[in-house]
Amino acid sequence: MTRQPFRRDGHRGETLRFRFDGRDYEGYRGDTLAAALLANGVRAVATSVRLGRPRGVFAAWTEEPNALVQIEHPFPEPMLQATTVELYDGLVARGLPGKGRLSGEADPARHDGVYAHCDVLVVGAGPAGLSAALSAAGSGARVVLADDRPVPGGSLPDTAETVDGLPGAEWAAAALAELDGHPEVRVLARTGVLGYYDDNYLVAVERRGERASSRERLWRIRARRVVLATGAHERSVAFAGNDRPGVMLASAARAYVNRYGVLPGRRAVVFTANDSAYAAARDLAAAGVEVAAVVDVRRGGGRSWDGSEVLAGHLVTGVDGPDGVSSVTVSPDPGGGPAGGREIEADLLLVSGGWNPVVHLFGQAGGRLRYDERLGALLPAATRQAVEVAGAARGLSTLGRCLADGAAAGARAAEAAGFRAGRRPAARAEDVAAAPAEHVWLVPAADYRGHFVDLQRDVTVADVMRATGAGLRSVEHVKRYTTAGTAHDQGKTSGLLTSGVVAHLLGVDVAELGTTTFRAPYVPVSFATLAGRDRGALHDPVRVTPLHGWHVARGALFENIGQWKRPRYYPRAGEDMPTAVLRECAAVRRGAGAMDVSTLGKIDLQGPDAAELLDRLYTGMMSTLPVGAIRYGVMCRPDGTVFDDGTVTRLAQDRFLATTTTGNAAAVLDWMEEWLQTEWPSLRVYCTSVTEQWATVALAGPGSRAVLAGLAPGLAVDGASFPFMTWRDARVADIEARVCRISFSGELAYEINVSAWDGLALWEAVQGSGAVTPYGTETMHVLRAEKGYPIVGQDTDGTVTPADLGLGWALSGKKADYVGKRSHARPGDLRPDRKHLVGLLPDDPDRLLPEGAHLVATARLPEPPVPALGHVTSSYRSAALGRTFALALVSGGRERVGERLYVPVGAEQVPVTVTRHVLYDPEGARRDG
Amino acid sequence: MLIPCPWCGPRDEAEFHYGGQAHVAYPADPAALSDAEWARYLFFRDNPKGPFAERWSHAAGCRRWFNVVRDTATNEIHAVYRAGGQRPVSP
């Protein structure tokens, strides 16, 4: 018993076992999964996405719309085309109902990326591409030849045509061997180019297999010249039942017979409007498939055919057999539609509606296309890329012409890149004259619900009629209305067919309609491949401070602020976050706490105009700041909204240190550079990021003065000697330090800055003083919120001004201008109903409001639309207040202090009372200890 | 897209930061402007299909700002010149 009943006699190879839909089969090395399934007589491979109709193998390569499979083993991969999956031993797969399923497990495979530059990139190793690569390589140019198939030759192994007297596949192998001998040539097999971007930047995926060190590699290639030799896809015709298993592109059937030694059926009917399908019929007949009839749309038929009956001027009007073709109904078309008909018994129906040059990449890069009436195809026209299109991709249909065209294109590309192409003669093949093709898009019928246009999306002519009936005239609109062309095959076989059907229905020329826009990727690409090695810890840089190891050792839990890891809190045994944070807050308010604030952005500004630059960018006056002093500053955008805040420290007459929020450090430096370079190039200032050069420890709480005095015996720490908002150079724990008296908690506090190298030593000395509790960002957030200090990005969005935040005092009235000042005088900035930062106290002191919750005026929600008065921006439990509280942006909020508002949470209206935004120590008495 | 940085030569677009329309100077005396004039500076920018003078910064390179005349329909770059320079006459 033969194990592969549809395998052509004499075809051999290494036997591979595989499992499909729960059954075991055998195939040969070199098969695709589709070829092996056909060899075993599996007709229905998948079911369609919308209608659940059984579907079989329709094509033989990347244009396949039907045969979608899920690989189950060795690793689950969804939505692969059976026609492009190379068979391997142990493969387990199953057919899909249109949609796949992502694995829940992490993919163990590695993926990688490569950058390449070349003089000439040739896409496609078919007859034209190989010829182009050979003539370009002969010039000495750096050539990359990328081809998505495992073996070279493009369609040559499918058609078994002869080149230079050799079987096509042998000629292709010899050409490849010659290319491999050129030191400047790189051949990338199994590498599909899927994106073509401006200035000849192309992206390709190389499939390296499960045994390679990486499963796939993403190639990013910049080429001086590109040769697109991407071939052509055959297209179908819209007729009743054209989606049945057993209906197949004629070229695909030819490929299964010649390339894979597989018989896609026993008895075939051929439906064509051009001569290429006759060659397919001849090869199938030679392989033992009985060709029952050739149904040719053309009244004159095709070239002489010594096989079976040719039914010229006929159409296929029906297909029987729901799980696979069992018979085909054929009718003469006397003009005006089919009349009468007869049934021909067959299990295979080959279709050729014409050929679509593969112009996807050309179109992606902005190339314009033109419709050629004679070829019934879109051809490349104008482009601004440095590209040649060669062979079938520009509408050439015979082998000899494609070979010559490729050789000429390769030579032109090399010469345009500055090389001298040799005089290598182009390979030759015998061309057979063909009768002119006709273009038929659909077979007229009374009912179009079974005439499929897009097999993968289950779009029929009836669906297209519904679109045109709704008044749609553009193919782009029809595409979006019907979803035709939006499946993962990107309409390779259906795109122009859709245009043709729309043109037919509207009674206009296809040329008028054109086709939809081509976009990358040409074939699907996995996110894992795009990510390459940039995943897990390498997805984004992780920035840590010099104290990070200590935090980890003490069991700190971290939060991400931009790329920084910051300790959020330091739980003790048995503590959850609220408990730990309440403890840390109380420690700072009653004793002393220490926090790692090294992540704050630090920008060193030097130059005679540094003060002037700061005056222009900050809302406050910085030029009057004496050396030795520190000032809080807010920066606005020109529209008056808050951009960032921080402190400015004057180190010398011409030198300042500006701090930024942790997440905004790079943006603030960019901001300064942008203004300096584009608006004020006459200002003499250098801006330098010194964030990572310093480690900074915040020491806060009424006990902090004593701790500092103990660590810095040479520093006069009394309030008169070291007042608020000043800095001193000192030795702290015997380390050179700059100590700043600033506070983000309202308590007496210092920030001690040392060289990053000494950061850990300083921190350990501070901790070693005994009376200091380490605290994290969560505690810092609570402490600052109790004082009503806003956090840019949490309590602000792109609409909030300093005045909204109660920071009107930070706006200089004396300066003629600062960035944002003019906007602060706009009517919109002066409206009384602007949202102000206020405090909220829930009636229930244990109730924690959700951040982001909205505020309304009434205890019962009115009918929508509900007028929202604002939203909660920060919400915490306060140890100092002994209750929960929140900050919120509320319309006219400062006028509402004392008012009762409501926060809808689920079905509940939580009552709250509006307060001033400073809830703790409003007099500022604690700042001096 | 390849952008020819005046200092570094042609580099991939991913290294650059876009800065919008060029030649929109910060007004010399914002206080002297009416609300409408100030709003025009803040919010109004051209959006042509075709050549457009715009600002770019080589953010992941030399970090310099410069001006580019780029065709917004084709991404063709017609001119590159320094920030504050005169827009070259159209080709």
Ligand SMILES: [Zn+2]
């Ligand atoms: Zn540069």
